[in-house]
Amino acid sequence: MRLKEDAMQKGQLKPAYNLQHGVDAQYITWVDLSSHPTDVLTLVPFLKDMDDHLPFQYKEIVADSGYESEEAYVFLEQNGQESYLKPQNYEISKTRKYRQDISRRENMKYDPETDEYICTNGRKLKRLYDRHSKNRNGYVSTVTVYECESCQGCPYKDKCIHGNNCKTPMEERNKRLNVSKLMKQKRQETLERITTEYGTQLRMNRSIQAEGSFAVIKEDMNFRRYLYRGQENVLAQSVLLAIAYNINKLHFKIQGGRTGQFLTELKAS
Template identity: 70%
Template sequence: MRMKEDAMLNGQLKPAYNIQHGVDSEYITWIDISPHPTDTRTLIPFLKDMESHLGFKYSEIVADAGYESEENYLFIEGNGQTAYIKPQNYEISKTRKYKKAIGRRENMEYHADSDSYICRNGRELTVTNERRSKTASGYVSVKTYYKSSDCTGCPYKIECIKGNNCKTPMEKRNKVLMVSKTMSQKRAEDLKRITSEYGTMLRMNRSIQAEGSFTDVKEDMNFRRYLYRGKANALAESILLAMGRNINKLHCKIQTGRTGSHLFSLKTA
């Protein structure tokens, strides 16, 4: 993968590694290095590798929005674990613009008995077909397509139907929804967990502990560049850094009398 910033201002982005930290009680318990520029495809290999070496598996997996995918939800569930993953639309779903977007599936009325949606104008969107798509990791996802039979004369058409690059004139277009039922179900279940008091505490601790581990290495230990090339060498350096960082963390917890603490508590007003 490559860094985001263009240091030379010539389009030659610097090569980089995608480092993954598994943190428990503020200590780095596992590390993995991935060539993937996004975090989505790193979660399953990380969990498999960690479980095979540690000899046990954590019952709860807490991760940020970058790790959310249908494949990851199903893997965690099938592995006997509980996911606490922040949905990718979690922050934007709280905005007024999102809640008033009449073209979104989330803002339409759903009828489970007929498996159909009712739009703002009271017209029904029914199932037309299903399509299967394969991700880069090989996972096959099923998408269900819902379509309105006739949107002619609808006063909300411009607000509801998006996509200015479509060759079909707006007056001839009908509303279409593409829905992954599995993803929608797993995201809804996960949302209930992460918005509970316990889930909120876990998300807060992820921000403090997981993000804090990278802050300790990059800022406090001033580590910015690997001395050796190659995944194996970079992993070895990361492990040594993690060991040193964990010793510093243990010292700090001893000095502050926090050796028995695992999670930070939520602060109440």
């Protein structure tokens, strides 16, 4: 299954609906509509909706970085599904700028024994406290706050401490980190999964299949604007479009002798 955000009405009307496609073997197999302006909160309700209606369950869930969240990771694990979500920092983490950014905890050493980070200046960032926050779906995450033992006189301070709106003068400030340990762990596990050959193949297919379903509907089928209003009507029209898309897809797969093909193979380099 792959997901893709909709930008169906961008450029014509303010987008009022966020349409999601689940795709499998190049067919649209599930459609959901929400009013969330971003994708991050849409994945879990989408998967729950599938579970409520389908007689089977997809075991591998592939989605782009816009869907990554701790809530999604936890849901997938508890639901017996394997995460192939692309981390939000996946692309940027490969840049030199990111890897040389000393303010990021990813570029600090971590001591799991003492639960402390060690910064570029060799000083310790110790755990202060945990705080809890709830998202709009009601999911509660735990964030651990770490603070440097002392940033006094540090020559790296300008590069390390950001946030110009802080009322405390820079010379009195100590570096703080907010870290969700669970998110950190799940992101790392997923990163290892998506960078295998199979994970790479799934991500490539997500891009082809999910981006493709929207591209065909918008460009080839020239669908630019819903004819009806209201969530129920818009969803109904989206389902009709998906059926039309699937009939076309079946036709082309029969013509091309590809009816048994689920995934496009990776090209050998």
